[in-house]
Amino acid sequence: MLNPAVSNALPPVTAAATAARATERAAEHQRVGQEIAEVLRLVQEQLTPQRRIVRAGETVYQAGDAFGNLYVLNSGLFKQINLSADGREQVVALKFRGDWMGFDGIAPGHYACDAVAMDTGEVWVLRYDAVLAACATRPALLRVLHEAMSREIGRDRDSLMSVCSLPADARVADFLRYWADSLAKRGLRTDQITLRMTRAEIGNYLGMTLETVSRSLSRLARQQLIRFTEKGRRDVQIPDVSALVAYVQGSLAPAPAALQ
Incomplete structure (x- = not known):
C-alpha cells in the first residue's frame, strides 16, 4: 500500500x-x-547474422571505430557511452533484447560511442552493405529497419523530455x-x-x-x-x-x- x-x-x-x-x-x-x-526471426532468416557472445564489461565496438556493421541484440543488456568534452564518460542509451546498435555510425562513417555489455549476451553482427542489399528486395526487412530507427529517435526524445520536465x-x-x-x-x-x-x-x-x-x-x-x-x-x-x-x-x- x-x-x-x-x-x-x-x-x-x-x-x-x-x-x-x-x-x-x-x-x-x-x-x-x-x-x-x-x-528476430525475420533478421535470422533473411540476413544469416554472425553470432557473437559478449560478456559483462566487453565492448562490441568503440567510438572512432570504422563503421561497417549494424548489431541486433538477441540477449543481454548493453549500454552506450560517449565521452564528454572534459573526458568524463556519459551513458547515453540502454539496449535490451531486440534492440539495434550502430545507427550512429552510418552518417560519419565511424561509431560515435562505445557499446558495452552489462551482462552476458548474444549480439548478431550484420554487414551494413548486406542489410541494404536485402532491404532492396525485401520490403518487410526495410520496414523493420525503419521502425528500429524510429524507436531510437523516440527514446532519445523521451529521455530528453524526462531530464527537462521531471x-x-x-x-x-x-x-x-x-x-x-x-x-x-x-x-x-x-x-x-x-x-x-x-x-x-x-x-x-x-x-x-x-x-x-x-x-x-x-x-x-x-x-x-x-x-x-x-x-x-x-x-x-x-x-x-x-x-x-x-x-x-x-x-x-x-x-x-x-x-x-
Whole structure:
C-alpha cells in the first residue's frame, strides 16, 4: 500500500481504472514481445547474422571505430557511452533484447560511442552493405529497419523530455519504470530487477549526481514504491509498476497558462 503522502500527490483513480490500465499494459507488453520475436526471426532468416557472445564489461565496438556493421541484440543488456568534452564518460542509451546498435555510425562513417555489455549476451553482427542489399528486395526487412530507427529517435526524445520536465525523484521512478517495462516486453519478471548500473552511472544517464540518485531511491523506498532486497541495493523490488507510472504522471508540472 502506498504511503498516504504519495497517495495524496497522485490523481484520484478507482480500483477498476487501475485494473483496466494494468490489463492494457499487460496486453501491450505481450504485443511488443511478439513483435520482437518476429523481428528476430525475420533478421535470422533473411540476413544469416554472425553470432557473437559478449560478456559483462566487453565492448562490441568503440567510438572512432570504422563503421561497417549494424548489431541486433538477441540477449543481454548493453549500454552506450560517449565521452564528454572534459573526458568524463556519459551513458547515453540502454539496449535490451531486440534492440539495434550502430545507427550512429552510418552518417560519419565511424561509431560515435562505445557499446558495452552489462551482462552476458548474444549480439548478431550484420554487414551494413548486406542489410541494404536485402532491404532492396525485401520490403518487410526495410520496414523493420525503419521502425528500429524510429524507436531510437523516440527514446532519445523521451529521455530528453524526462531530464527537462521531471523532478529528481520522478526521474528515477521513470527510469525504473522504463527498465521494468523493457523487461516485461521481453517476457521477463518485473517485480524484482537487478540494476546492472552503479548509482554514479544512473545519475550520469539521468543528468543527476550520485548523491541525488541515492536520496531519490531512498525516498521512493520510504514511500513504498520500491523495496531493496537483503542481497544488496542493486536488487530492487517493484511491488506495482503501475504505481510508479502514476507517481511520475502526478509529478508532471501543469503547462503554464497562455499569455493573454
